[in-house]
Amino acid sequence: MDAATAPWWIWPLALFALTYLLGIVAVVAGIGGGVLFVPLVGSFFPFHLDFVRGAGLLIALAGTLAAAPLLLRIRLANLRLVLPLALAGSIASLCGAIVGLALPTDVVQIALGATVVAVAFLLWRTDPAGQLASESDALGEILRLKGEFHDPTAQMTIDWRTHRTIAGLAAFAGIGFFGGVFGLGAGFANVPALNVLMGAPLKVAVGSSGLVISIINSPAAWVYINRGALLPLLAVPSILGIMLGARVGARLLHTMPAATVRRVVIVAMLIAGIRALLRGLGLWI
Amino acid sequence: MDLDHEIYARWLDRLVRVAFVLAALSFALYVSGVLTPYVPLDSLPALWRLPLPEYLARSGAPVGWDWLPLVARADYLNLAAVSLFALMTLVCYLRVIPLLPRLQAALAIAQVLVLLAAMSGLV
Numbered sequence: 001m002d003a004a005t006a007p008w009w010i011w012p013l014a015l016f017a018l019t020y021l022l023g024i025v026a027v028v029a030g031i032g033g034g035v036l037f038v039p040l041v042g043s044f045f046p047f048h049l050d051f052v053r054g055a056g057l058l059i060a061l062a063g064t065l066a067a068a069p070l071l072l073r074i075r076l077a078n079l080r081l082v083l084p085l086a087l088a089g090s091i092a093s094l095c096g097a098i099v100g101l102a103l104p105t106d107v108v109q110i111a112l113g114a115t116v117v118a119v120a121f122l123l124w125r126t127d128p129a130g131q132l133a134s135e136s137d138a139l140g141e142i143l144r145l146k147g148e149f150h151d152p153t154a155q156m157t158i159d160w161r162t163h164r165t166i167a168g169l170a171a172f173a174g175i176g177f178f179g180g181v182f183g184l185g186a187g188f189a190n191v192p193a194l195n196v197l198m199g200a201p202l203k204v205a206v207g208s209s210g211l212v213i214s215i216i217n218s219p220a221a222w223v224y225i226n227r228g229a230l231l232p233l234l235a236v237p238s239i240l241g242i243m244l245g246a247r248v249g250a251r252l253l254h255t256m257p258a259a260t261v262r263r264v265v266i267v268a269m270l271i272a273g274i275r276a277l278l279r280g281l282g283l284w285i
Numbered sequence: 286m287d288l289d290h291e292i293y294a295r296w297l298d299r300l301v302r303v304a305f306v307l308a309a310l311s312f313a314l315y316v317s318g319v320l321t322p323y324v325p326l327d328s329l330p331a332l333w334r335l336p337l338p339e340y341l342a343r344s345g346a347p348v349g350w351d352w353l354p355l356v357a358r359a360d361y362l363n364l365a366a367v368s369l370f371a372l373m374t375l376v377c378y379l380r381v382i383p384l385l386p387r388l389q390a391a392l393a394i395a396q397v398l399v400l401l402a403a404m405s406g407l408v
Contacts, residue, residue: 009326012316019333046330048334048340050337051333051337061370062305062370065297065374068294069301070294075290079293082391083392083393087392088402090396091399094403118378121371142388143389144388144389215396217399218372218374219403220403222371222406223403225364226349226350227337230364230367231329232312232327232360232363232364233326233333235369236311236312236315237312239367239370240308240309240312
């Protein structure tokens with residue numbers, strides 16, 4: 001069926017189905033849904049990329065907001081750790097959203113395609129377990145970037161702290177800017193920044209990454225809302241789909257083969273990224 | 286668990302549930318045709334493929350907070366429901382600021398100012 005002649009109701013239905021599936025695989029693969037949503041919907045659905053990025057920010061926001069209460073309660077997300085990082089990221093995401101909406105669409109398409117392909121390779125190559133910080137740096141000590149959590153698999157309570165705070169703040173500013181431009185949560189970048197760069201335990205990095213996204217994406221989302229770049233017919237079914245799918249994904253987390261799901265996600269990202277690149281270059285409209 | 290974490294988690298949990306239900310209800314009213322949208326559903330497929338400036342010019346859709354008087358229209362009722370997701374971090378921060386140590390409270394106040402600047406539409 002030609003997208004131009006298809007009835008309008010096909011698209012919210014298709015979005016709901018797609019985001020429900022994305023919600024499941026995103027949780028199992030340990031990524032945010034936005035990094036799949038924006039290139040897939042931007043490349044294979046009839047919506048302009050401006051609206052897709054607005055919806056992408058909202059689904060990343062809704063998914064992480066829904067997960068944050070549980071992550072805080074089980075101490076995998078730490079508000080004190082997140083406060084300074086989210087502030088740096090929020091200022092940058094606000095700037096990123098303004099820049100992203102001002103850039104020509106083909107430039108954004110090309111940059112998005114190249115970025116998604118690069119992230120797919122990064123996910124493929126990265127060993128997520130970094131070296132834990134043994135001591136705080138001076139700024140981390142002042143900001144009290146430390147805590148403890150109980151790891152049920154190791155049957156022990158782990159005291160943790162972070163280091164390289166200035167580099168961490170710079171990294172989250174970069175991640176926030178990038179998320180604002182492309183309408184992504186960028187969880188794939190948050191986790192290495194917290195774990196590999198700042199030395200937080202992997203579980204705390206994954207948990208706090210969700211909380212960071214829920215804060216960083218809010219100012220960028222307001223830019224898209226205020227500029228009129230949020231189409232409810234696109235955003236609402238996507239939000240409902242990803243939130244329901246994420247609940248299923250959380251239940252399936254222990255039974256689904258995470259390595260296989262991760263490979264499927266990487267292939268989907270490569271396809272969507274290459275499609276976005278070719279579309280931006282005018283080679284495959 | 287620290288009190289600030291507990292209260293942040295509790296408030297966020299409730300706000301997310303409310304926003305989810307409101308989004309689902311408002312969307313049902315929108316697509317069922319019970320409430321009339323500002324931009325007719327049938328005209329959307331011709332509009333949603335356009336770049337933002339062209340979409341705004343052709344649809345007459347408002348920008349900034351000018352959509353607020355249109356909240357009785359189905360599409361803007363949905364926008365209001367979706368906006369709740371972008372609003373709830375601000376609400377949770379305001380709730381926990383009095384519970385935070387001085388330095389963390391200052392960071393949280395700065396975050397609130399960033400969110401208010403973004404919400405205002407002035408940036």
